[in-house]
Amino acid sequence: MSLWEYANPKKFMGWTGPILPWAFGAAGVCLVTGLIWGFFFTPDDYRQGSTVKIIYLHVPAALMAINAWIMMLVASLIWLIRRHHVSALAAKAAAPVGITMTLIALMTGAIWGQPMWGTYWAWDPRLTSFLILFLFYLGYMALWAAIDDPDTAADLTSVLCMVGSVFALLSRYAVNFWNQGLHQGASLSLDKEENVADVFFFPLLVAIAGFVLLFFALVLLRTRTEIRSRRVRALQLREGRR
Amino acid sequence: MIPDLGKYAAEVGLAYAVSIALLVAIVGLSWRQSKRQKAALDAAEARKNG
Amino acid sequence: MIALLLRDLRLATRAGGGFGLGLVFFLIVVVLVPFGVGPETEILSKIAAGILWVAALLAALLSLDRIFALDFEDGALTLIATAPIPLEAVGLAKAIAHWLTTGLALTVAAPVLGVLLQLPSGAYGFVALTLLLGTPALSMIGTFGAALTVGIRRGGLLLSLLVLPLYIPTLIFGAEAVRRGAQGLDATTPLLMLGGITAGAFAMLPFATAAVLRINLR
Numbered sequence: 001m002s003l004w005e006y007a008n009p010k011k012f013m014g015w016t017g018p019i020l021p022w023a024f025g026a027a028g029v030c031l032v033t034g035l036i037w038g039f040f041f042t043p044d045d046y047r048q049g050s051t052v053k054i055i056y057l058h059v060p061a062a063l064m065a066i067n068a069w070i071m072m073l074v075a076s077l078i079w080l081i082r083r084h085h086v087s088a089l090a091a092k093a094a095a096p097v098g099i100t101m102t103l104i105a106l107m108t109g110a111i112w113g114q115p116m117w118g119t120y121w122a123w124d125p126r127l128t129s130f131l132i133l134f135l136f137y138l139g140y141m142a143l144w145a146a147i148d149d150p151d152t153a154a155d156l157t158s159v160l161c162m163v164g165s166v167f168a169l170l171s172r173y174a175v176n177f178w179n180q181g182l183h184q185g186a187s188l189s190l191d192k193e194e195n196v197a198d199v200f201f202f203p204l205l206v207a208i209a210g211f212v213l214l215f216f217a218l219v220l221l222r223t224r225t226e227i228r229s230r231r232v233r234a235l236q237l238r239e240g241r242r
Numbered sequence: 243m244i245p246d247l248g249k250y251a252a253e254v255g256l257a258y259a260v261s262i263a264l265l266v267a268i269v270g271l272s273w274r275q276s277k278r279q280k281a282a283l284d285a286a287e288a289r290k291n292g
Numbered sequence: 293m294i295a296l297l298l299r300d301l302r303l304a305t306r307a308g309g310g311f312g313l314g315l316v317f318f319l320i321v322v323v324l325v326p327f328g329v330g331p332e333t334e335i336l337s338k339i340a341a342g343i344l345w346v347a348a349l350l351a352a353l354l355s356l357d358r359i360f361a362l363d364f365e366d367g368a369l370t371l372i373a374t375a376p377i378p379l380e381a382v383g384l385a386k387a388i389a390h391w392l393t394t395g396l397a398l399t400v401a402a403p404v405l406g407v408l409l410q411l412p413s414g415a416y417g418f419v420a421l422t423l424l425l426g427t428p429a430l431s432m433i434g435t436f437g438a439a440l441t442v443g444i445r446r447g448g449l450l451l452s453l454l455v456l457p458l459y460i461p462t463l464i465f466g467a468e469a470v471r472r473g474a475q476g477l478d479a480t481t482p483l484l485m486l487g488g489i490t491a492g493a494f495a496m497l498p499f500a501t502a503a504v505l506r507i508n509l510r
Contacts, residue, residue, distance in 0.1 A: 031265075039258065051250045057261040100268040104261045111257045115250050135457040142453050146444050155507040156440055160454065163436065163500050167458045170489070174464040177482070214265070221272050228279040235286040 009227050012086050016220045023220060027213035034207030042199055054112045056204055060211035061104035065133060068098030068215060072140075073165050076158035086223065088154035089230070091161065092144055093222030097215055099137040106130055125175045132171045136164050150230060293381045296372065300389035303362075314394045315401055318351040322405045333410045340409035341470035344419055345426075348398045349459055352430045355394050356455065357448045359386050359438040360505075369442075373509055383501030384494070387428075387435040395427030418473035422486060426466040429490040432497050433458045439501045443508040462489055 038056035045052035075091035078084055109127060110120045121127065143160055147153035325343050329335060363369040372382055402423050403416045411419065437455035441447035469482035 035258075049250050050254050053254050054257045057257060061261065096271075097268060100264055104264050107260050107264075108257045111253050111260070115253050132457060132460055139454045139457055142450055143440070146441075146447065146450050152443070152507055152510070156504060159500055159504050159507075160440060163497070164458070166496075167433075167461060170461040171457075171464075174461040174485070177485075178464045178468055214269075218268065218272055221276055225272070225276045225279045228276075228283045232279065232282045232286050235283075235290055239286075239289065 009086055009230075013224060013227060016224060020217065020220055020224075023213060023217035027210055027217050030206055030210030030213055032210075034203050034205075034210050037203040038200075038207060042203055045200075048116060051112055051115055052200065054108050055200065056207040058105060058108040058112060059204060060208040061101045061108065062130070063208060064211045064215050065098055065101040065105050065130065067212075068094050068101060069133065069136070069165070069168070071219075072098065073161055076161040079154055080158050080162075085154075085230070086227065088158065089226035090219060090223045091158070092154070093226055094215075094219050095137055095141050095144070097218045097222070099134065099141065101211070101215070102130060102134045102137060106134065123179055125172075125179055128175045128179070129172050132175070133168060136168055140164065150233070293377055293385050296377070296382065297385045297389050300386065301392060304358075304389065304393045312397075314351040314355045315397050317354050318347050318398055318401060319405065321347040321350060322408060325409070337410035337412050340406060340411040341415055341419060341474060342467050343409055344402050344406060344411070345422075345463055345467045345470070348402060348423060348427065349430060349463055351398055352390075352394050352427060352434060353452055353455060353459075355390065356434040356438050357441070357451055359390055359435055360442040361438070361447075364442045364508075369505075370509060373505065379502035379505050380498040383435055383439065383498045383505065386438075387432045387494075387498075387501075390435060391428050391431035395423075395431050399423040399427060412474045414476065415470055415474035418470045418479065422466040422469045422483070425483065425486045425490055426462050429462045429486075429493045430459060432490075432493040433462075436497045436501045436504065439504045439508065442505070462486065465489065 035056055039053055042053065044050045072091040072094050075087045075094070079088040079091065106127070109130070113122065113127075114120050140157060140160060143157050144153055147156060322343065325339075325347075326336060329339070360369060363372065373379055399420060402419050403411075406416055406419055434455055437451050437458070440454060441451045444450060465482045465486040469479045469486060472479040472482065
């Protein structure tokens with residue numbers, strides 16, 4: 001019994017069906033806990049005032065925006081190498097979730113930027129990179145939407161995702177080189193010295209867990225939708241032929 | 243019990259409102275598509291078998 | 293491969309082939325900018341390099357959908373694919389032909405049009421140099437985009453949506469090199485990066501282009 005068997009569409013429907021409600025439930029619990037903890041029970045930062053509470057949305061969303069793209073890249077590679085249909089469909093399913101995360105990160109960032117930097121938008125490297133990431137998501141989804149044949153669409157979008165990843169990474173460094181930023185460095189890292197203070201850190205972790213779980217649950221749900229839609233398509237084609 | 247958000251209340255509130263609205267939107271959208279596709283599949287299977 | 297290149301060049305320069313359209317578009321964009329931002333010499337000379345780069349990028353974009361679409365429609369692409377040269381070489385030849393008909397012309401025209409935009413005198417050489425280094429990358433990336441969208445009817449708009457984000461690094465380094473050069477700063481790093489992008493694009497994208505063409509011709 002190999003791991004790949006879980007990627008068989010029928011098996012996939014079988015094992016994801018029962019865990020879907022649990023995934024959504026866990027995501028909901030973590031999100032509600034993290035956000036309520038963060039919103040109601042953490043002190044204000046001495047410099048940023050109450051705006052520090054935006055961190056519980058901004059950081060997890062930004063994290064998931066990037067991780068969603070990485071997940072799409074991995075899924076695309078698996079599709080190109082091993083031709084597992086579920087993999088291609090999972091990549092397709094992740095894109096709208098990823099773009100939502102990117103939007104949340106961008107908008108909360110803009111709202112946060114206004115009181116802190118005195119402007120909603122600055123051509124800061126991190127902000128610019130996210131805007132570019134947003135454009136890449138748009139292009140990827142537009143290509144999926146434009147092609148009728150699902151296998152051709154999966155192949156083409158996979159190649160686009162790979163090439164796009166290279167150029168997205170390149171843009172990240174280009175943008176860094178192009179403008180020095182206002183944005184602070186990473187707020188989370190494994191060495192304890194640079195981390196945000198514990199009071200903010202633990203609710204943030206819960207919120208991140210909530211976003212991760214929500215992403216997972218949404219991707220499962222959307223992948224199931226895609227599998228069903230393929231099946232419907234196949235059945236309709238068969239009917240048409242008769 | 244809304245905590246005292248000081249002078250940045252509008253910003254914090256807006257950030258939470260926007261984000262939660264977007265999250266609800268993507269969940270709702272996924273949910274609706276899932277329901278619709280499931281119905282379409284059931285209809286197609288019924289046609290095939292019936 | 294040479295034969296294919298020459299054929300593409302002949303087709304492009306023939307009447308209705310679209311050669312020169314990109315150049316005219318470039319000219320018009322450059323002429324339109326002062327109407328939009330006002331005729332003040334200082335403002336114009338500050339943004340001249342950026343305008344030239346963005347206009348060149350748009351002009352290159354304009355002729356991209358012709359690269360494969362016409363051959364695809366009349367079936368020539370299928371014949372070319374079965375010809376005894378690898379599809380990778382086809383992609384490369386197409387990109388080079390596109391560059392010779394648009395990128396090269398843009399590079400030559402840009403310093404001339406720089407006069408209209410009050411380009412600072414120190415920047416002329418850098419504009420020509422960066423465009424010479426950067427436009428091949430634009431052609432190669434564009435060829436990949438054209439191959440990607442070749443099977444889609446009315447894919448022109450989608451093509452721009454896919455290709456423009458891929459152009460960002462080239463644009464950033466190109467315009468940055470001119471800006472630094474014009475101010476008398478050291479422009480070696482952006483120039484090297486620009487050359488690196490072009491070299492990398494030509495090293496990798498022919499393979500991606502060929503892969504995508506094979507999928508589309510299936």
